[in-house]
Amino acid sequence: MSATPGDVTQVSIFCCVSGDLQDVKFQHRSSRLPVTWCLQLKETSSLSLEMILRRNGWIKAAVLVVLSILRIHSFPCHLTEYKTGNGCCPMCPPGSRVKSDCTEDRSTSCLPCVAGTFMDKPTGQKMCFPCSVCDSGSGLKTKHSCSLASDTVCEPLEGFFCIDSTPGRCSAAQRHSRCEPGDFISKAGTSSSDAECSPCSRGTFSNGSSASCQPHTQCETKNLQLTKEGTSSSDAECGERAAVAPVAAGVGVGLLLLLLALGAAGLYFRNQIKCQHRSTGKQSCAETLNRKEPELPLKECALMVQRSPGAGETEITPFE
Missing domain, CATH: 4.10.860 (DNA Excision Repair, Uvrb; Chain A)
Incomplete structure (x- = not known):
């Protein structure tokens, strides 16, 4: 039988110890069931192992020493176990913590996490983790509340984007950039990216809050008179046209009266x-x-x- 991968001491032996040493076994706790580790010694002669052990007491002593060394050296625990001073114990499931380690007579004792704490994976720890808080001052809000088996999941507030993130989570957010008057929002901000701004073209304007620039008002099309030119950040201003006919009539009447007076x-x-x-x-x-x-x-x-x-x-x- 081949040696288990990860053993610290490699010993060559062809079969399990039997005969006088059949009661000498190294016990290892794994998956809550005892497992016997079988040592292998390389056969050095044509005599059987049993005969060698019976005729040479020093070989028996050597085997006992090897077994003692193997008990002292640690073996790697299974993925579902955690290391203790006496060996390996089964982990507690997500949402719980270790109350007491396993012994020869019983398995690991577990307790559920208390409110405000969580454990999101099998564990050998005796304390659960505190739940995260989504701080609005950091531009965050709660997406999923904390549970016994999962931490709080935060996301950016409306108008913010995440600047510190891990897969599926956000730890800090920042407000989207505001476009200046004369610019328009060429790319809207998202929860993961900032907004982008671009300048308005000639003949258009924007106050910086719109997704496009608006054309200046054409006063002539409304039969109005231009009173103020439009800029990239403000619209043109229009006013009523000056009354030309009354002025002309007044001038004509004045000239007529002057002629009558001269006459x-x-x-x-x-x-x-x-x-x-x-x-x-x-x-x-x-x-x-x-x-x-x-x-x-x-x-x-x-x-x-x-x-x-x-x-x-x-x-x-x-x-x-």
Whole structure:
């Protein structure tokens, strides 16, 4: 029988010890059942092992020494066992801890984890692990609550992404970057990645909170007048158009009144000139009549001669 892998001491022997040494066995606890480890010694002669042991007492003593050495050296425990001072004991299942180690008479004694603690795998430990807390100050919230067999699972808050993670878990998170006015969100942030920003193109604007840039308002299409140019972070501003027709009408009325005033003034001065001419003619005729000069006929004195200033023609006005 071949030696078990991992044995510290390698001894060659062809068969299990029998005869006088049949009661000399090395006991090893594994999977809660005792297992006999069989030593192998290399046959050095044609005599049987039993005859060698009976004739040579020193060989028996040597075998006993080897067995003692093997008891002193530790053997590796099974994956479902844990090491103790006296050998290997079965582990406690997930959600529990070791109360007391196994003995020759009984197996390992286990207790369930208390509230706020957990054990997520088979264990030989006598204390459970404390449950993790999802701190909102670190940008975290609870995804799955802690149980006896599993720790709390945290995830980022809305608007945050994980910066310290293990498979299926997040230990710390950070708020997504905010785009500046004039930029738009070109890639939305997720629970595992930050947001990305890009500048707006010419003729568009964004306050930094939208996923796209908006075109500037075209005031002309709304029959409005542009009052403020748009920028990459603000829209254009429009206002009512100025009233052109009333102004033009007012100017026309003013010009008409001015022309009427000038015309009235011209008529007034013309009448004044006529009156002066009439007064001069009346005075000459009166003087002629008073003198009764024969060279000025009375009929002619009855008429007043007034010369037109423009055409050079004479205008005859009856004398009153």
